Amino acid sequence: MIEHLQRFFVAATILRCAVGSERRSLPVRAKGDAPSAFANTSTIRVPRGLTVIERKLMAVHNSDVVAMFQEMADLLELEDESTFRIRAYRQAATTIDELGRNLGQMIENGEDLSELQGIGKDLAGKIERIIETGSFDDLEELRKRTTPSLRELTHIPQIGPKRARLLHEKLGIENLDDLEDAVNEGRLRELKGFGKRAEEQILSAMETGRRKKERRLLSEVEEAAESLEAFLNSLNGVKDACVAGSYRRKAETVGDLDSVVSSSQPGKIIDQFVEYEDIDQVINKGKASSSVLLRSGLQVDLRVVKPESYGSALIYFTGAKNHQLTLRDMALDKDQKLNEYGLFDKKDKQLAGKTEKDIYKAFNLAYIEPELRENRGEIDAAAKQNGLPKLIDIDDIRGDLHCHTTWSDGRASVEKMAETAKERGYDYLAITDHSKRMQMVNGLSGKDLRKQAEEIKKVDEKIKGLTLLAGCEVDILEDGTLDLSDDDLNDLDVVICSIHSNMNLSSRKQTDRLLRAIENPNCQIIGHMRGRKVLERDEIDIDLERLLKEAKDAGCAIEINADPHRRDLDENGVRFALDIGLKFTVSTDAHSAAGLDQMKYGVWTARRGWVEKKDVLNTGTMNSLRKALRSR
Numbered sequence: 001m002i003e004h005l006q007r008f009f010v011a012a013t014i015l016r017c018a019v020g021s022e023r024r025s026l027p028v029r030a031k032g033d034a035p036s037a038f039a040n041t042s043t044i045r046v047p048r049g050l051t052v053i054e055r056k057l058m059a060v061h062n063s064d065v066v067a068m069f070q071e072m073a074d075l076l077e078l079e080d081e082s083t084f085r086i087r088a089y090r091q092a093a094t095t096i097d098e099l100g101r102n103l104g105q106m107i108e109n110g111e112d113l114s115e116l117q118g119i120g121k122d123l124a125g126k127i128e129r130i131i132e133t134g135s136f137d138d139l140e141e142l143r144k145r146t147t148p149s150l151r152e153l154t155h156i157p158q159i160g161p162k163r164a165r166l167l168h169e170k171l172g173i174e175n176l177d178d179l180e181d182a183v184n185e186g187r188l189r190e191l192k193g194f195g196k197r198a199e200e201q202i203l204s205a206m207e208t209g210r211r212k213k214e215r216r217l218l219s220e221v222e223e224a225a226e227s228l229e230a231f232l233n234s235l236n237g238v239k240d241a242c243v244a245g246s247y248r249r250k251a252e253t254v255g256d257l258d259s260v261v262s263s264s265q266p267g268k269i270i271d272q273f274v275e276y277e278d279i280d281q282v283i284n285k286g287k288a289s290s291s292v293l294l295r296s297g298l299q300v301d302l303r304v305v306k307p308e309s310y311g312s313a314l315i316y317f318t319g320a321k322n323h324q325l326t327l328r329d330m331a332l333d334k335d336q337k338l339n340e341y342g343l344f345d346k347k348d349k350q351l352a353g354k355t356e357k358d359i360y361k362a363f364n365l366a367y368i369e370p371e372l373r374e375n376r377g378e379i380d381a382a383a384k385q386n387g388l389p390k391l392i393d394i395d396d397i398r399g400d401l402h403c404h405t406t407w408s409d410g411r412a413s414v415e416k417m418a419e420t421a422k423e424r425g426y427d428y429l430a431i432t433d434h435s436k437r438m439q440m441v442n443g444l445s446g447k448d449l450r451k452q453a454e455e456i457k458k459v460d461e462k463i464k465g466l467t468l469l470a471g472c473e474v475d476i477l478e479d480g481t482l483d484l485s486d487d488d489l490n491d492l493d494v495v496i497c498s499i500h501s502n503m504n505l506s507s508r509k510q511t512d513r514l515l516r517a518i519e520n521p522n523c524q525i526i527g528h529m530r531g532r533k534v535l536e537r538d539e540i541d542i543d544l545e546r547l548l549k550e551a552k553d554a555g556c557a558i559e560i561n562a563d564p565h566r567r568d569l570d571e572n573g574v575r576f577a578l579d580i581g582l583k584f585t586v587s588t589d590a591h592s593a594a595g596l597d598q599m600k601y602g603v604w605t606a607r608r609g610w611v612e613k614k615d616v617l618n619t620g621t622m623n624s625l626r627k628a629l630r631s632r
Contacts, residue, residue: 060131061223062096062103064296068130068139069093069123074154075142077161091118095411096127098590100597102223104131117411117592134295149175156205166191180206204538215253217534219564219601221298222247224278225257228300235272237265239307244317248370250604252534252567256299258317262310269304309341311355315373316340322375330363330379371607376575389610392586394603396613398620399428400596401494402473402527402559402587407452408433409441411592414452414468415459420593422466428622430494430587431456432471435483438500444472446488453491467622469493473527478502480516482523489522494629496559498527499540507541514547518554524629525585526551528561528568536565548577555631557617560609562588562602563595574609583628584616 073089076082095118096103106113113124129136152175153164159179167173170191171182183202188194225243232241238261242248245258263269266288273290274282279300283291288304305313316324316339331338335346342353343362352358357367365382369391372378381387404410405417412420414431421429433452434443444452453470460468471494475483482489482497489495497517505513517523529547530539551558558577561568566589569577574584586602588595606616613619617628 060104060134061227062099063220063223064134065103065127065130066093066097067296068135069096071151072139072142074151074161075139075146078146078150078154078165079142080165088118088123092123095119095592095594097219098592098594098598100594103127107131147174152176153179156202159202159205176206215255215535216298217564218247218250218252218254218604219598221254221257224294224296224298225254227278228257228259228276231276232259232261232273232302235261235269237263237268237272239263240310242314244314248318249320249373250371250608252564252570252605256301259300259302260310260313260317261302261304262307262313263304264306266304270302273302303340305341307354308350309353311358312338312342312353313340315356315359318370319373320375323373323379326375326379327359327363369607371604372610374608389612391607392603392611392613392616392619394600396616396619397426397586397599397603399426399430399467399618399622399625400587400590400599401430401469401471401525401585401618402432402496402561403429403590403596404433404473405431407431407448408438408443409591414455415462416593417590417596418459418463418466418468420596422463424596426466428467428469428618428625430469430471432473432494432496434500435472435474437475437477437483443475443483446484449484449488449492471495473498475500476513476517478505478513480513482517482520486520486522492522493626494524495522496525496527497523499531503531503537503540505540507543510540511543511547514542515550518547518550518556523554523556525557525559527559528563528566528589529558530568530570530573532568532570533565534567539568544573544576548573548580548582552580552582557583557585557628560584560586560602560605560611562586562598562600562605564598564601567601567605569605569609571605571608574605574611578610578615584611585618586616587618 069089070093073086073093076086076089095116099116103113107128113119113127114121116124119127126136126138150164150168153159153167153173154161156176156179159167167179167182167188171178171187173179173182179202182188183199186199188199188202189196225247229241229243232238235241240262241259243257243259245254245256247254247257261269270285270288270290274285274292276292278294279292280295280297281293283293283299289302291299291301293299303313303317315327319327328338331343336351337344337346337348338359342350343359344350352362360367360382365379366388368378368382368388371391372388378388381389400421403417405412405414407414410417410433417431418429431452434441436443436445436448449470449472456468456470460466471492472484472489473496474489476497476499477483478501497520499513514526514529518526530542530544531537532539548558558569560574577584584606586599586606588598588602590596590598617625620628
């Protein structure tokens, strides 16, 4: 195994360089065009001529390990196994999900995986086994004993493994169809803990589950997309290659991976592509296109075009449908034709197509960043001088204002979080553990916060070049009051106010609740305002327009939460808040040191919402930040 790993890591070190622990971890882009997301992005290439073993090993991603550990925990819970074992696998999955570094590369660097939070010698060995074989024995044994359809029930947010076991034992429910029939027939009400409201929530959750099956979080497909793009760029005969679609637009979720390759030898490229070791099934194989399913179930659609058509194909396969239609209509108005092969006059002479810039220039438009290509006014803005925003960049972020430590539910100490923030190049970091209402995660009382502030001060004095701020994520209670008194909050540097409970209140009650919180002078930032979990939990019902206007009048900032499971506010809410004139913070809500690397997802949401550097408080200096926070 070690020999195989060593050969793999020589290639993987290059392949995964953008996934490393450095803060400015950036996506790849197509060469010859403006950056797809950030100005200093570069295309990653891997060595040609990798062996079958090396390519097979390259196909194992961190997300594969996460999925297997989560599955293991679900299956253990279905069998009513030890809570300790279940928690161990879930903790390990969370650690790996937030890691931001390739596990294989870490082994190649001589790092001991057992030293990671929540991963001991046993789980480290299982990770190595997954990298080598694609699975591990304990999981395979459990799979043999469990009906696959029964595990599908555990994916429903209102069900989970414990309830799935109960429904199976009491009502004989084995799959989603059985569950839907039982809900429609009212049979769930026979069980303790299931009423009419629970049935309604389950039906809603089942619909959410169906959407989740169709789409995946950007963070879940990112490693596979980066590896795919690097693989395509490594093929003989390829000039340029890019994963386009919603992935390139940095949307919250991705349905499949639309990939574009520039080459004068399409047949040769397709023949090489279908040999990619991450492929589970070839759906179709044409002369210049192919569709495949990866082992993860993710579909990849590849189109190979000539170099003179590459820019046009990128625009065609990157932008949302209505963005494309608007450009096509503009071409028709000029008696021209636009498609994936280029812009043509009425005699079919190509006018542009080699680069994206060429296409936009032909329409007298400024280059439109991929994140903006949603037909939300970007084309009209591009027609005006300086009409498009100068979008915020990851390098503009000077600090993180929302993170948790071992004082509450975080998995790293104050000092470890501070050291990591300094390594990321930050000027400041706010420690914002939960308040006392969150008893299940050791929420802090006012007395606890004062003790923590003493530790924060000591660490701040110890770590030079980084300013630590004492803060708190304070719960907004059901009546809108804050979980801590004004006396407890007055001396804090940063106060984020968030909702974590009573998510199903009516729109009026939920809106009134937030309005009362905003009225409190200690409320500096509203955290994850819609309370949603992407593909897992719908947003709370509020009068967003009214709340944002009140927040603006009160001088309260709105958080863009960078947790890839939240990305809250979403891009539409961000754009609306921006038009009102609100200021934002972009923060990770990190619960581990590795979680600080999730900042990019918040920046991408901000970019999709047309946000510039000047609109975000934590792009400023320490002095300007303090001034903005104290303005309340």
